[in-house]
Amino acid sequence: MKAFNFFKFGHTALGLPIHGYSWNSDNSSFAKVLILGGVHGDEPEGIVAAKGLIENFRNHFNLNLNLTIVPEFNPEGMLLKTRGNSNKVDLNRNLPTKDWSPIAATERYNPGPKALSEIENSFLVDWIKKEKPDVIYSLHSWKPMLNTNGDLPEAAVIAKHTGYIIEPDIGYPTPGSLGTYAGLENKIPTLTYEIERDISFDQVIKIHVPAIIEGLKISQNRKK
Numbered sequence: 001m002k003a004f005n006f007f008k009f010g011h012t013a014l015g016l017p018i019h020g021y022s023w024n025s026d027n028s029s030f031a032k033v034l035i036l037g038g039v040h041g042d043e044p045e046g047i048v049a050a051k052g053l054i055e056n057f058r059n060h061f062n063l064n065l066n067l068t069i070v071p072e073f074n075p076e077g078m079l080l081k082t083r084g085n086s087n088k089v090d091l092n093r094n095l096p097t098k099d100w101s102p103i104a105a106t107e108r109y110n111p112g113p114k115a116l117s118e119i120e121n122s123f124l125v126d127w128i129k130k131e132k133p134d135v136i137y138s139l140h141s142w143k144p145m146l147n148t149n150g151d152l153p154e155a156a157v158i159a160k161h162t163g164y165i166i167e168p169d170i171g172y173p174t175p176g177s178l179g180t181y182a183g184l185e186n187k188i189p190t191l192t193y194e195i196e197r198d199i200s201f202d203q204v205i206k207i208h209v210p211a212i213i214e215g216l217k218i219s220q221n222r223k224k
Contacts, residue, residue: 002061009070010123014086016075018120021054022068023061031134031222034127035069035212039092039138039178041077041084045195045204046139052209064220068131074120083108085118093174094118095181096125111176128182134222136190137212138178141199145170147192149183154215155191161211164194191215 002025009020037050050071057067072078076086084090093104093111100115112118116125135154144162146155147170155166170192174180183190195208 004058004061009073009127010120012074012076012085013119014076016079018070018073018075018123020068020070022066023057023063024066025064027064029224030064030066031219031224032066032131033068033135033137033216033219034131034133035067035137035139036073036124036178037070037139038072038074038078040090040140041074041080041082043083043141043197044078045141045197045199045201045208046193047071047078048201048204049139049193049195049208049212052205053212056209056213063216064223065216067216068133073124084110085120087112087118089118091118091120092178093176094121095176095178097176097180097185099173099175099180101175105173115176124178125181128186128188133188135219136178136182136188137215138190138192139212140192140194141197142194144196145194147179147194148189149179149192150187150189152189152191153221154218157218158191158193158211158215161214162207170194 005022007020010018037046089112090109096115104110144164146164146166148155179190182188
């Protein structure tokens with residue numbers, strides 16, 4: 001028996017809600033999966049993919065998973081159409097990693113005044129510590145790429161459907177990133193899924209929603 005739940009994952013500094021959607025089974029052996037969209041507010045492709053998944057699963061969910069989707073993790077950035085939140089902090093440079101640095105490559109990658117200064121990330125870290133997901137999909141947009149941190153057979157299946165390359169190294173330093181925090185330091189395999197930037201939204205739905213679902217079918221094998 002799988003129960004659908006719409007819940008408040010957290011909120012922003014301005015009090016905007018961060019919504020979550022979950023499909024949970026009473027079978028505790030099922031793997032736990034977290035899908036994040038909208039970490040960067042100026043990358044709508046990931047938000048579209050996450051919402052496409054929610055719509056796909058709204059009336060029909062047959063995966064043997066405990067799945068949580070947070071489609072708009074950075075609602076302030078989404079409304080402002082900026083990479084960072086209203087504090088101009090890049091949430092994917094603000095997590096409490098061993099390599100966190102207060103030095104930003106450019107203003108766009110502002111890591112904040114200290115690691116975990118941003119309340120959105122506090123909710124994310126608390127959720128990860130409590131729920132202990134078995135795999136995380138973080139949906140972004142940039143150059144077409146599947147950036148892997150950890151053992152991710154899901155990436156090979158997604159690559160087959162999209163033609164995207166698989167890269168364990170995105171090509172530049174990412175201190176304070178989710179891939180480092182979850183994938184490398186906490187041993188939670190984390191896939192940073194870089195959808196082609198500026199691809200049409202209908203193509204996101206047509207190509208990437210089915211590809212992610214195929215990846216999730218592989219995630220089923222991560223049963224406890």
